[in-house]
Amino acid sequence: MDDAEYDLPFFHQQGFHRRTCVVCGHAFWTLGDHDRCQEAPCREYGFIGSPIFARPYSLHDMRETFLGFFEGRGHTRIRRYPTVARWRNDVFFTQASIYDFQPWVTSGAIPPPANPLTISQPVVRFIDLEEVGRSGRHFTLFEMMAHHAFNRPDHEVYFKNRTTELCHELYVEQLGTDPRSLTYKEEVWEGGGNLGPSLSVGAAGLEVATLVFMEYVRDGERLKPMPLTVVDTGYGLERMVWASHGTKTAYEPVFGEQYEELRRTFPPREAAILIDHARALNFLLTDGVVPSNSKEGYFARLLLRRSLRILSRAPEGPDVHAIFERAGREIARDFPEVGAHRDDLRRVIEAEVERYRESIERARQTIRRAEERARGAGDHITSDQLLEWYDSLGVPPDLAVEELKEPPPIPPDFYALVAARHENEAPANDYAEPRQGLPDVPAGVPATEALYYADPYTVTFEAHVVWTDGPFVVLDRTYFYPTGGGQVHDVGHLGDLAVVDVERHGPYILHRLERPAPFHGGDRVHGRIDAVRRTQLMQHHTATHLMNGTLREVLGPHVWQAGAYKGPEFARIDVTHFRPLSPEELRTINRRVNQLVREDRPVKSYFEPRTEAERRFGFTLYQGGAVPGKDLRIVEIQGFDVEACGGTHCTHTSEVGAIDILEVERIQDGIVRVTYAAGERALEIREQHELILREESKRLGVPVTDLAKGVDRLLAEVESSRKADRERDRSRIERAASELLKSDRVERVGPITLIAAQPENYERSELMNLSRILSQAPGTVVVLATERDDRGTLFVGSTAPGISAVEILKSAQAAFDGKGGGNPASATAVGDTGPALREAFRQAHAAARHLAREPGATAQGPTDS
RNA sequence: GGGCACGUAGAUCAGCGGAAGAUCGCUGCUUUCGCAAAGCAGAGGUCGGGGGUUCAAAUCCCCCCGUGUCCA
Structure with missing residues (x-):
């Protein structure tokens, strides 16, 4: 990046000079006489014990001061976006305030909600999870304060100079920072194919702001200017509050009294983790994340399970609900939506706690059994096994060690080893591919x-x-x-x-x-x-809004739309929910949704300024994902459901006709799919179903109401006829066996009873069963040969411990080119038929007779085996 | 979205190429005034579904379906 990019008039007017940091080598601008930039690690923290602002601020005060400052300077205050970035498919969470405006606003496709704007955006970052509680300054969730401006060629709001000026004014005039303590370090920001200069603002060792100027598109080696340039700033609210207090860690002023209280029961690190996780979970669950085993749900589960693990070490301490709700009440003062559905969130957490308990219980059993087995084999559990258990059963290694009598050591780099097991996996998906195969419309063609x-x-x-x-x-x-x-x-x-x-x-x-x-x-x-198809699509779309609202009403406000499809044949909606729907819930939903149809509620569709719509209806508007832009199209089912939606809708709910639920399934942990049909299709499907019912009841000869009974009867008949078949086979074989036992096929050779026969047309399994009956008495050796389907089968069974069936078989196998094998008790080979088979049979018979005469042959084996 | 583990009797699981098992529960009998308990006997399985390999598959391979878990 060219030096000139950072050479701002503001710096010169104020008398800044440009230096080079002797530690990191970056150029920076300052009014003071620093030889290094004022950010760790180039210099140590200097604000602990001596705050850099004029007075201490609470989170609330600092947030208001910041937003008020920018409002006073022409910015519009924007409400936070959800912490789950549903409008993007390249990330799960909102990790910076600019995420709110990517990709639609930053690409210029849609105008920003206000320009310039200021916002407090709670953001979630899992990258530093291990640092939380340890470093004294990391959080899973923090508030990123920001002011953004979006400049088009025909409308320049402000860019580098004014941004820097505003930042400086905020710190110096509003917060009372010594102007000479600030340094503006020159950096380059790059992401998503865009890049631009950025300034990292340091004071007393702390990075107090980042000012990013998105200005260029990378085009190979060259940089092309963007049609739309963007001011992207970020000020960590918690960090600013910390700097205003100068406490040892950021946790004291940010977590406040709850931290003090938890520290009476838990070490500082664990107390901080508990509150941090509770704060993040409050936002995530409010925004519709349901703990699960994949995608964003997994991160919620991770936070909750980490907390539960800590809490399990202090059974007398507070429970997870107490901590979660306490943190939630704190947040609700500034973000009322977070406290709005506490009972519902409690149920979500209860369900998850229960699942964790079950999972741990299962794991305990597995561990105990595995150790018993290992000890039985004179073996013991290895460290590698701990890794395997963590990965596939979710057993934390410390818990496994508690459970084991002879635990292996936990490798010091346990979690690194876990990561190594996963390193060859496919990378996360990227930005959505633009739709393929559509031609580019040349510039100048008027919009449709x-x-x-x-x-x-x-x-x-x-x-x-x-x-x-x-x-x-x-x-x-x-x-x-x-x-x-x-x-x-x-x-x-x-x-x-x-x-x-x-x-x-x-x-x-x-x-x-x-x-x-x-x-x-x-x-x-x-x-x-095609009017018929359009009408059907409208009915399915309005039905989907009715279904969505009903699911929220019946299951709870944690329910959010996670996907939907409205086609001409059927429609379906996927929603977040923590367990499969019960038959009663399904019935309630079916009743309610059809009641709403009958109530003939007006459905209004209209455009409304975004800020106004958000104020009136809140975030549940964004069921189909956040829709950027100044104006939102609102679809409002009177008194029931309001969503931002661009679809075609009926104007009254009665036009939907009827809604028939076709299927309910759990498509993944934490997501329930409901499939249904409305209008004409509902009728068609109902008719089809009724036709099937009538026809099948006719076929079974029972009234429709007794179909279940009829099917039961049919199944019972199938079952009993199968049993009868088995019974018949068995008695046929038993008859054959008893005839054989009475015949001259039975001979006594020493202590051994030898039976050799060539029954006709037996299956392998029948031979086996026959032999089993023949050799019920210990000390029996059976040799059988049969032909079926042009294949000869030779079977040897033995209940004489000294005589091996497989050995006898081997000695005769070659005679009929038989392939096979077995064990001392039973052996089979399949090969040629005719004289070859008869020769093999003769050889096997002879071998059996020979073995029976050997001194080792006994009728009774050791009884303990 | 991906990796790994798991689906066997009503329940919990063992078996992991050669003749489907254990424990609990269930039924009956013995014993008891009765219950509990014990003893004996018995019923209960398309070994998740479908392909394949093999003389032989619960067991090995592939594809589905379901469950759990870890990682992004």
Whole structure:
């Protein structure tokens, strides 16, 4: 980055000079006479015991001071975004305030909610989890204070100079920092293909702000200026509060009294972890994360289980709910939504605590059994086993060691070894790929006016072609709905040609025709939408909002939409929930959702300024993911459900007709999927089902109401006939056995009873059973041969301990080219038929007779074996 | 999203290429005035589903389905 990037008029006006840090080598600007930048590790902390601000601040005071300062300087205060970044698929959590505006605002696709703006954004970072409680300054969740400006060529708000000036003014004039103690270190920021200069602001060893200027796009080796430049700043609120107190760690002023109290029971590190995790969980659960074994849910589980593990070491201490709720009440003073559904969150935590208990109990059993087995084998549990248990059973190594009589040592680098087990795994997914295969519309083509928002009922219209490319057509205005928001696209006709697909592409709506478009720019075309399909899509979409609201109502406000699909055949919604739905819950949901249909509530769709909509309805608006932009399209089912949504909807709930739940499944831990049909499709499916019921009841000859009984009867019949088959086989074999036992096939050879026979057409398993019956008495050797399906089978069974069935078999196998083997008790080989088989049988018989005469042959073996 | 582990009798699990098992529970009998308990006997299994390898698969391989867990 060019030095000139940092050479700001502000620095010169104020009399800053540029130095180079003797430690890190970075250039920095200062009014003082430092030879190094004022950030650790280049210099040690200097604010402990001597705060750098004029007075101590609480979190609340500092937040208000910051936001007020920027409001006083032309910024609009924006509400926080959820800590779960549902609007992005490259990350789970909001890790910086700028995440709120990526990718739509920062790419220029959608205008920011305000410009410039200021915000306090709680952010979650798991990268430093191990440092929490240890370093005295790390948190899983912290508030990133920020002021942002988005500059377009035609509208410059402010950039580097003003940003730096504002920052300096905040610290010096508002907070009373000695201007000579501040250093502005030159750095380069890079991320997501963009980069730009940044200034890291240090004071007394602390990095008190980062000022990032997103300015360039990397284009190979060259840098291209961005059409939209962005001021991205970050000020750690907890850090600022800490610096205002100058305490030993940041935890005292941030965690306050609760920290003092917990420290009476727990060491400082554990007390800090407990509160830190409780704070983060309060935000995460409020924002709709349900603890689970994958994705964002796992991080919530991790925090909770770490806390439970600590708490289990102090059984007399407070329980997890007490700590969680205490922390929640503290947060609710400034973020009321966090305290709003405490009972519901309590249930979520209870369910998770229960699962943890079960999981630990299971693990304990496994450990005990494994050790018994190992000891039985004269072996012991290895450190490697501890690793395996942690990975596959979730047993913390210290717990495993507690449980073992002879524990192995826990490797000092245990968690590094765990990480090593996972290092060859696929990396996390990236930004969403832009939709493939759509042509780029050249600049200058006017944006498509989307008419379906205002009027979802019109299905025929006139419009002008503004651009075409092969089968793709862009009109000046359209009623065709493009795939989006989980709703599939319309189909229909433009002129005589079928529209097979409709996609949104930037500001354009692309109609894809069945074949290349014969249109030219300026042509007037007649559009006709498949009204039946559109109506069905509208019914499914409105049904989905009804279902979503009902699920929240019945299951609790922890329920958030985690995905949805509205097609012409059926619709489905995935929601966060901590256990499968019970039949009673399902019934309640079914009743309620259809009641709402019958109530014929008005459904209003309208645009509203974002800040206003958020103020009125809160974050549950964003069920389909956060929608940036100044104005939101609101779909409001009167008195029931409000969501930001771009889909086509019925205007009254009765138009949905009816909703039939088709299927409920747990698609993953923490996510429940409900599939249903509405309107005409609900009727169709109901008719299909009824037809099936009627036909099947006719087939079974029972009334529909007795179908279950009929099926039970049928299954019982199947079962008993299978049993009868088995019984018949058994008695046939038993008969054969008793005939054999009476025949001259039985001979006594010394202490051994030898039975050799060649029954006809037996299966291998039948031979085995026959032999089993024949050799019930100990000291019996059985040799059997049979032919079936052009294969000869030779079977030897032995209950004489000294005589090995497999040995006898081996001696005869070659005679009929038999393949097989076995053990001393039983052996089988399959090979040729005819004379070869008879020869093998003869050899086996002879070998058995020979072995029986050997001195080692006994009828009774050692009884203890 | 990926790795690993696990799905065997009503329950908890063993077996991990050669003739499906243990414990508890269940049923019956013995014993008892009755209960508990004990003893004896018995019922209960398409070894999650589907392909494959093999003379032979609960066991090995592949694909599904389900559960648990760890990591991103």
